[in-house]
Amino acid sequence: MTTQNAVSEVDIRERIDILLDAVRNGDLGALKTIFAPNLVSFDIEPPLRHLGAEQKWANWEKVFAVYRVPLGYEVRDLTVLVDGDLAVTYAVNRISGTLANGAQAGMWVRWTAAWQRIDGAWMIAHDQVSVPLYFPDGRAATDLTP
Template identity: 45%
Template structure:
């Protein structure tokens, strides 16, 4: 018999799967149901934060404007759930076919999600996307891919 934490973690993983599905379908209303109304998003594009559900949906609509077809993949997703809050992290990649017909494999980013239990379900209350920074140049490093095993882990 699974524990409550295992049940919650599975439910959160399904929410992340729904996120990927809604992005592929460009389903703004489906995406809207995955977030809290007061979501705070630290996404990859300006400004520094997007506050509230309308701002987050506008951010997704802006992304949809670039793509005819798109896919969202998350890799190495880890989730930890408590009674009413949870967090998850992994690597995400938005890819697809741009409006000009060019296919793009996208870039891998670091993705972190904060979840809140509302009623009997989990919704995203916070998300953050980032790319590593080359401190010497001040440029983002966008050509990295997730490793099978973290290079920061001891052997």
């Protein structure tokens, strides 16, 4: 790994820390600094793709409306691959906490993000969040743990 790529990896890990703190604290303003304006997101809920950062922010607003703050948010087994102004990260993430109705909830998801350095800042240009399915019934496997 080149020195520049190593520095970029540190920068991306710092950006992920900002993302984690923003989710845990329900801080939509901080989340807005992470996603590129032209983001394409294959998020966990319909539709098949969300176009533009505004749609991603709207998804996080829904999460913050369902969960009480602070939330639990963990990234495990994070891998960061960097080449110049592009990078890919992948991990399994857990969101958990108390729902607005008082019930406890949480699940692990698979997360992949494509990062692009835009005007010197690393931004998520594409992300994908998913859970495996049990076949043949197609039920979401939200009970799995790493």
